[in-house]
Amino acid sequence: MPTVALAQFCATEDKEANIQKGLRLMEQAKENGASLICFPEMAFLPFFPRIRADRSFFALGEPIPGPTVERFQQRAKELELVTVINVYERAAPGEYYDTSPVIDADGALLGISRMMHIAELPNYNEKFYYWEGNTGFPVFETRCGKVGIAICYDRHFPEQMRALALKGAEVILVPTATSTSVLEHIWAVEMQAAAIANQVFVAVVNRVGTEGEMTFFGKSFVTDPQGEVIAQAGEDGEELLIVDLDLTLIEETRQMLPFLRDRRPEAYGKIAESESTGGAPDGCVRSH
Amino acid sequence: MPTVALAQFCATEDKEANIQKGLRLMEQAKENGASLICFPEMAFLPFFPRIRADRSFFALGEPIPGPTVERFQQRAKELELVTVINVYERAAPGEYYDTSPVIDADGALLGISRMMHIAELPNYNEKFYYWEGNTGFPVFETRCGKVGIAICYDRHFPEQMRALALKGAEVILVPTATSTSVLEHIWAVEMQAAAIANQVFVAVVNRVGTEGEMTFFGKSFVTDPQGEVIAQAGEDGEELLIVDLDLTLIEETRQMLPFLRDRRPEAYGKIAESESTGGAPDGCVRSH
Numbered sequence: 001m002p003t004v005a006l007a008q009f010c011a012t013e014d015k016e017a018n019i020q021k022g023l024r025l026m027e028q029a030k031e032n033g034a035s036l037i038c039f040p041e042m043a044f045l046p047f048f049p050r051i052r053a054d055r056s057f058f059a060l061g062e063p064i065p066g067p068t069v070e071r072f073q074q075r076a077k078e079l080e081l082v083t084v085i086n087v088y089e090r091a092a093p094g095e096y097y098d099t100s101p102v103i104d105a106d107g108a109l110l111g112i113s114r115m116m117h118i119a120e121l122p123n124y125n126e127k128f129y130y131w132e133g134n135t136g137f138p139v140f141e142t143r144c145g146k147v148g149i150a151i152c153y154d155r156h157f158p159e160q161m162r163a164l165a166l167k168g169a170e171v172i173l174v175p176t177a178t179s180t181s182v183l184e185h186i187w188a189v190e191m192q193a194a195a196i197a198n199q200v201f202v203a204v205v206n207r208v209g210t211e212g213e214m215t216f217f218g219k220s221f222v223t224d225p226q227g228e229v230i231a232q233a234g235e236d237g238e239e240l241l242i243v244d245l246d247l248t249l250i251e252e253t254r255q256m257l258p259f260l261r262d263r264r265p266e267a268y269g270k271i272a273e274s275e276s277t278g279g280a281p282d283g284c285v286r287s288h
Numbered sequence: 289m290p291t292v293a294l295a296q297f298c299a300t301e302d303k304e305a306n307i308q309k310g311l312r313l314m315e316q317a318k319e320n321g322a323s324l325i326c327f328p329e330m331a332f333l334p335f336f337p338r339i340r341a342d343r344s345f346f347a348l349g350e351p352i353p354g355p356t357v358e359r360f361q362q363r364a365k366e367l368e369l370v371t372v373i374n375v376y377e378r379a380a381p382g383e384y385y386d387t388s389p390v391i392d393a394d395g396a397l398l399g400i401s402r403m404m405h406i407a408e409l410p411n412y413n414e415k416f417y418y419w420e421g422n423t424g425f426p427v428f429e430t431r432c433g434k435v436g437i438a439i440c441y442d443r444h445f446p447e448q449m450r451a452l453a454l455k456g457a458e459v460i461l462v463p464t465a466t467s468t469s470v471l472e473h474i475w476a477v478e479m480q481a482a483a484i485a486n487q488v489f490v491a492v493v494n495r496v497g498t499e500g501e502m503t504f505f506g507k508s509f510v511t512d513p514q515g516e517v518i519a520q521a522g523e524d525g526e527e528l529l530i531v532d533l534d535l536t537l538i539e540e541t542r543q544m545l546p547f548l549r550d551r552r553p554e555a556y557g558k559i560a561e562s563e564s565t566g567g568a569p570d571g572c573v574r575s576h
Contacts, residue, residue: 117551120550137558153550156485157485159446159551159555161446185514186481190481192481193474193482197446256409262406262445267425267447270424271447271560273553274553
């Protein structure tokens with residue numbers, strides 16, 4: 001049974017201090033029996049997308065593999081701890097992503113998942129800083145289970161949760177940087193429903209702390225495949241939330257709620273079409 | 289602003305009495321200011337799918353248009369009330385569906401929506417009695433808004449809710465026959481999440497009463513596009529739940545939560561593929 005540690009994290013302007021703290025939390029997770037640790041979105045940097053279109057932040061991008069990832073790979077290997085971090089990735093000149101590298105318990109970089117859906121909302125000026133992800137919905141076979149990632153805004157898209165489940169994910173990790181907003185009342189509801197629809201565990205790990213006008217509200221949590229919130233952190237401080245996941249509950253739930261058996265994929269073509277809800281005005285060319 | 293009446297209904301073995309009650313409820317809905325009424329799944333018949341593979345029930349099937357639908361069309365026209373019923377449809381010899389005819393306020397039959405996803409679970413022996421629906425996910429432009437239907441088990445499939453929203457639905461009606469089960473704790477959660485994901489109203493109307501081992505638990509409800517349950521009926525008795533829907537909340541919510549803007553349909557091909565989660569054993573032909 002995997003034991004997941006969610007590192008509810010507060011980052012400062014000091015990247016090196018943030019990384020040091022992250023590496024220490026890995027030790028603490030291991031001491032508490034964890035086999036996997038997941039950090040929030042942008043854990044080791046300030047959440048700069050709160051600031052509008054400031055080109056100077058592009059300099060924070062780094063390659064993968066690269067210096068930050070390598071330090072976490074080294075520590076993952078020492079501790080035999082599956083480790084999922086989040087990095088502001090510079091993939092090529094001018095090409096930046098919101099990326100979660102997945103490191104196995106032997107320190108191997110299994111791969112990356114890039115945020116597919118990019119927000120553009122008050123305090124989330126993401127379409128300036130991030131390209132849309134192009135990794136699709138990979139599932140990583142780690143030492144402690146099949147893991148899929150939905151980064152922050154990705155979690156609002158049932159398509160992503162479904163695709164990850166169809167590809168075999170047992171646990172969907174959601175690294176996020178979520179602050180007080182209209183969405184707060186549905187924080188758990190959306191993920192409970194995603195867990196039920198797909199009969200998977202969903203583990204959400206949020207930042208805490210205040211940066212500019214934003215206050216990240218913590219409340220990291222795990223929902224089981226039946227939509228029960230089985231553990232939740234507080235909303236103020238840093239916290240290492242340690243949760244045992246009984247993966248056998250996935251099959252048990254799929255026997256009771258065989259939604260995957262009863263899907264009608266041949267009828268779902270509309271989901272993958274590019275036409276807008278409103279279509280185009282008559283006489284306009286519709287692009288597909 | 290449309291006013292929706294959800295007819296939380298208890299059916300007996302006496303079809304004619306059930307229909308008479310339904311026609312009276314339409315009057316009552318109109319008197320209470322409703323512009324649309326929706327009945328539960330199989331409202332005018334006993335819920336016979338609780339009984340395993342009994343061929344005699346096929347005789348209850350009737351065509352659409354047909355005698356039951358015509359009576360409700362007539363009353364809809366008299367009352368100027370958009371009316372959504374549910375009928376055990378006999379479409380051709382040996383071809384049966386779980387079907388919701390949608391009747392406009394002038395009595396016109398706008399079309400039908402057939403249940404797309406068929407359950408096969410304890411007390412729900414549906415794969416014997418129903419063919420899989422072939423109507424896709426139609427949206428009906430009624431006198432009081434654009435209405436999509438998700439019949440009972442259909443509501444568990446995020447693909448259906450998304451397809452209906454993409455086709456312009458403002459209100460998704462869910463006629464259901466839901467009894468006490470493992471799903472009861474997520475009764476509202478799933479539909480709140482579907483409402484948020486698509487920024488639409490979702491109105492669920494359930495049966496009440498006990499039939500054999502099944503007790504239908506009522507609790508018909510409406511969630512607004514922000515996932516707030518704005519009205520809910522009790523769990524015991526029949527009830528006509530009357531709810532005003534402020535459709536302007538859809539656009540307001542879409543401005544705040546622009547998930548439809550930020551979808552990545554070109555990445556969602558997996559959703560419409562027929563391959564199973566586990567794939568096929570090596571060497572086997574995979575069917576698509």
